[in-house]
């Protein structure tokens with residue numbers, strides 16, 4: 001099976017409600033879709049969101065990285081050279097993890113299709129079903145309480161509550177969310193780097209004093225402040241999960257060796273795809289550090305790849321793969337089945353994606369060349 005061409009397009013899907021974090025506010029997904037076309041007629045699908053505030057990757061940069069640097073290394077080559085192809089994607093240029101992730105995902109899809117095996121089976125097949133949390137955007141406390149009620153009505157049992165915009169409101173936000181949720185709903189919070197280390201410890205101690213029952217706090221401080229993260233981890237009464245601080249397997253190892261966080265959030269878009277995510281997972285298995293498998297604001301092509309990985313490995317104990325359920329519609333055909341919180345992995349060859357419904361994509365290079 002030889003790679004004939006790589007096609008790029010933009011997938012556009014509106015969100016149910018605006019997604020708001022301490023870093024950004026958006027109302028639709030506008031992701032780059034990668035299709036690797038082969039001489040046997042099989043297509044490998046990948047996707048990359050331009051989450052500039054976290055990865056630094058913009059739509060134009062993702063397109064340029066793939067078109068000018070990655071695609072020329074792959075075209076004409078056989079999928080049987082799988083390991084070398086994966087290495088060549090990572091070596092094509094530095095950074096640009098979202099572009100690499102999209103192509104890496106599409107190569108895993110093709111390889112599974114070539115072997116007639118689903119990726120989750122290829123990687124370990126630990127389980128067929130996982131349960132995702134759902135994000136509650138940062139807003140005024142009353143709006144967040146209403147969003148909490150809506151999420152519970154939809155059947156969610158774990159909420160990922162965004163905080164960090166006007167931190168003085170964060171405890172009030174959580175009081176409102178807990179009052180709306182009742183005692184049995186699991187609540188995790190994500191500050192998206194908004195707090196200083198001392199401020200983080202103060203806020204987390206207050207949340208603990210008020211008995212808010214917070215499971216964990218995600219990325220309390222700046223991504224680059226590893227000392228600050230370690231300070232919060234050693235002083236916080238609430239476990240700390242590193243997100244923006246961990247892109248590469250090397251970042252993950254550094255955190256594990258220093259115990260700068262209690263857990264790690266693995267995202268394909270930060271580490272460059274399934275291949276590097278597997279390296280982080282191996283390190284986590286060695287260190288016995290539980291991981292979350294998370295996503296950016298992504299549709300079901302790349303989130304589906306994360307589902308395959310999450311279903312393959314038991315060290316993934318927490319799931320934040322709510323991208324598809326935040327969308328108004330799901331235009332992706334095939335792949336995992338999302339019944340709100342309950343996600344069932346596809347066992348079709350590769351990633352099981354068969355196509356995208358018409359009307360949701362437009363050719364990318366109309367805009368970017």
Ligand SMILES: C[C@H](N)C(=O)N[C@@H](CCC(=O)O)C(=O)O
Pocket residue numbers: 021024051134135160190192243294295296297298320321322323
């Ligand atoms: C969508 C997911 N629940 C989430 O919150 N992911 C990120 C933010 C992603 C984005 O801004 O697109 C996170 O910080 O965990």
Ligand SMILES: [Mg+2]
Pocket residue numbers: 190192218219243244265
């Ligand atoms: Mg996060």
